[in-house]
Amino acid sequence: MTRSGLVAHCVNFCRVLRTRGVPVTPAETLLAARTLSVVDIGDREDIRLGLRTVLVLQRDQYPVFDAVFDEMWGGGSLDGHSARSRTTQPPPNQQRARVTLETWMRGEDPTREQRVAVRQASDREATGRRDFATFDNEQSAAFERLARRIARRLALRRSRRWKPSRRGARMDLRRTMHGSLRTGGEVVALEWRRRKIRRTRLVAICDVSGSMELYAKFLLQFLHALQNTFARIETFVFSTRLTRTTALLKHARWEQALSGVARAVTDWSGGTRIGTSLACFVEHWIDLVDRRTVVIVLSDGWDTGDPEVLGAAMEQLHLHAGRVIWLNPLMASPDYAPETRGMQAALPHVDLLAPAHSVESLEKLVRHLAI
Amino acid sequence: MRPEIRRIQDVMERESYITDRQVATAVHLAIALGKPLLVEGHPGVGKTEIAKVLARVLDTDLIRLQCYEGLDVTTALYEWNYPKQLLHIRLEERGAASLDQREHELFSDRFLLKRPLLAAISHEGKAPVLLIDEVDRADEEFEAFLLEILSDFQVTIPELGTIRAKERPMVVLTSNRTRELSEALRRRCLYLWIDYPTLEKELRIVRTKVPGLAEQLARDVATFMQSLRQAGLSRTPGVAEALDWAAALSALGAEQLDVAVVRETLGCIVKDEDDLRTMEQMLDEGRLAAMLSLS
Numbered sequence: 193m194t195r196s197g198l199v200a201h202c203v204n205f206c207r208v209l210r211t212r213g214v215p216v217t218p219a220e221t222l223l224a225a226r227t228l229s230v231v232d233i234g235d236r237e238d239i240r241l242g243l244r245t246v247l248v249l250q251r252d253q254y255p256v257f258d259a260v261f262d263e264m265w266g267g268g269s270l271d272g273h274s275a276r277s278r279t280t281q282p283p284p285n286q287q288r289a290r291v292t293l294e295t296w297m298r299g300e301d302p303t304r305e306q307r308v309a310v311r312q313a314s315d316r317e318a319t320g321r322r323d324f325a326t327f328d329n330e331q332s333a334a335f336e337r338l339a340r341r342i343a344r345r346l347a348l349r350r351s352r353r354w355k356p357s358r359r360g361a362r363m364d365l366r367r368t369m370h371g372s373l374r375t376g377g378e379v380v381a382l383e384w385r386r387r388k389i390r391r392t393r394l395v396a397i398c399d400v401s402g403s404m405e406l407y408a409k410f411l412l413q414f415l416h417a418l419q420n421t422f423a424r425i426e427t428f429v430f431s432t433r434l435t436r437t438t439a440l441l442k443h444a445r446w447e448q449a450l451s452g453v454a455r456a457v458t459d460w461s462g463g464t465r466i467g468t469s470l471a472c473f474v475e476h477w478i479d480l481v482d483r484r485t486v487v488i489v490l491s492d493g494w495d496t497g498d499p500e501v502l503g504a505a506m507e508q509l510h511l512h513a514g515r516v517i518w519l520n521p522l523m524a525s526p527d528y529a530p531e532t533r534g535m536q537a538a539l540p541h542v543d544l545l546a547p548a549h550s551v552e553s554l555e556k557l558v559r560h561l562a563i
Numbered sequence: 564m565r566p567e568i569r570r571i572q573d574v575m576e577r578e579s580y581i582t583d584r585q586v587a588t589a590v591h592l593a594i595a596l597g598k599p600l601l602v603e604g605h606p607g608v609g610k611t612e613i614a615k616v617l618a619r620v621l622d623t624d625l626i627r628l629q630c631y632e633g634l635d636v637t638t639a640l641y642e643w644n645y646p647k648q649l650l651h652i653r654l655e656e657r658g659a660a661s662l663d664q665r666e667h668e669l670f671s672d673r674f675l676l677k678r679p680l681l682a683a684i685s686h687e688g689k690a691p692v693l694l695i696d697e698v699d700r701a702d703e704e705f706e707a708f709l710l711e712i713l714s715d716f717q718v719t720i721p722e723l724g725t726i727r728a729k730e731r732p733m734v735v736l737t738s739n740r741t742r743e744l745s746e747a748l749r750r751r752c753l754y755l756w757i758d759y760p761t762l763e764k765e766l767r768i769v770r771t772k773v774p775g776l777a778e779q780l781a782r783d784v785a786t787f788m789q790s791l792r793q794a795g796l797s798r799t800p801g802v803a804e805a806l807d808w809a810a811a812l813s814a815l816g817a818e819q820l821d822v823a824v825v826r827e828t829l830g831c832i833v834k835d836e837d838d839l840r841t842m843e844q845m846l847d848e849g850r851l852a853a854m855l856s857l858s
Contacts, residue, residue, distance in 0.1 A: 227596065230565070230591070231568070235565070237564070237584065238565055238588065245753045246596075249746065249749040249750065249754055250603070250749065251603060254756065352632060352635070353704065369643065369645055376662070377652035377653075377656065
């Protein structure tokens, strides 16, 4: 293969990698071409290791890279392989499924252990504890306490960074020295600094569809308590479509708040369209979410829509949020496994899957909320 | 194989860093393309060692920045030496210098504490190797700042002006993946994942680093480590543990691995209480023989 043929092949290789889920940028494609001039292009292993170093961003991508490399660069000599490469791209849907499948099957997902651990904890406590489904108003005080704990936890989260302040924990020597120059080297005013407060925000999206009937009211009560103790939270509910409830829940009294929400949500206890509801959130509200935001989805994962829509929406959420937590009341049951198609589509984009059937289970959540 | 890659591999082995082609290729590319190299892998597989060996190979200085949560610009980049400045002001109190002159003097090179990043940028002579160790431990803000440094290799100090690197340092970053690094940082770097070594590689490492060890024992150690990593411990031991263990066995004058010897030296390889219990149990069940018969 000629030198220019080789470069063309390399560019094509980058394109195929992109379709298989290894996001190669044009800059990296250029770098790949440069790489070919500093490795031995007569040696396949040199090319493989070289291109892999340059094109792969993380370990997860090694298997896909190696597979595509084997398909496109053949064994031994490099002649005559560029023609074959054009036929090696599977249709887009298949590729997507394959990438997801691969991520899933490798099972090295760092959050997985966490998920299992939380789950086991819930199994133990499920017996003998009261479900939300069976309890009444007496627990609203417990909710308020919990909400206050969460609010405190999020409010007092101190950053490692320092900022100037009038009074503070430590002296800011640098600014003090600078200030002293104005007074001929005499330190007149001491400057102080203190830790910045890290501002975590919450976005809660709660499923109030038919299948969640038993839990929706109680989860809403939890959100109501949160909404009234913690300033930086946005709440949404959905069944078949999404409704923003931040303002509605801000009523001091729970009964009023509930009736306000009930009036605004017309499809209460209807069917479930998690995917389209979350997609709607992504379309209209994603600006509420940044790296300092914890997104909490409260739902049982019974989705009647297309799981791909749900997967794509969750992927977007995960991309923007600092953490994505899925609270599933069904996890109270010891033999629950997240096997619904909806849950399956969402799981790869969830940092923490936890139960939400009792006040105790929600209390466990507190430590996962601060980022 | 490109001769440079072979040469790197040879020199690294001469420095008794047992390596493979993948590592040598990555190092070669980092040098040839002038890009930072991000090395990821489990603890104890020799990530940090790459930078050290590289500095020796290139015959240049190694400047190391150890990252930790809360690392900030004053510890990573520069800080003014305040006590010295104060002292200076006192001494010069009666001097005739004008305020401008004094300020100029006060914020000069003499009073600047160069932290690793600035030290690497303002390094005189041959470009150094800059090791940014465990970058995953620093927080995201610091990572963003690092990106800026890595793209320009220049720093602006308000009182002094802009300092630019004469020659770009060769940068190696390591990460244990305790936190996902930003994509922007990854894109800036070449990437290398170092896995646990294969049996052959580990055997060579043990032989090279603990030369006093009997051949059969070295083989047993390597085999045992390989099967131990499959045992699902909560802290999988790395190469560093294998070497500690081999050194301990050598010091004890052990001749072969048996249950008593393993039990005695367990602390070298297992460093977690739960794992220790698991191991004790495995030994009680007589599974040592099985763990040694991998090969």
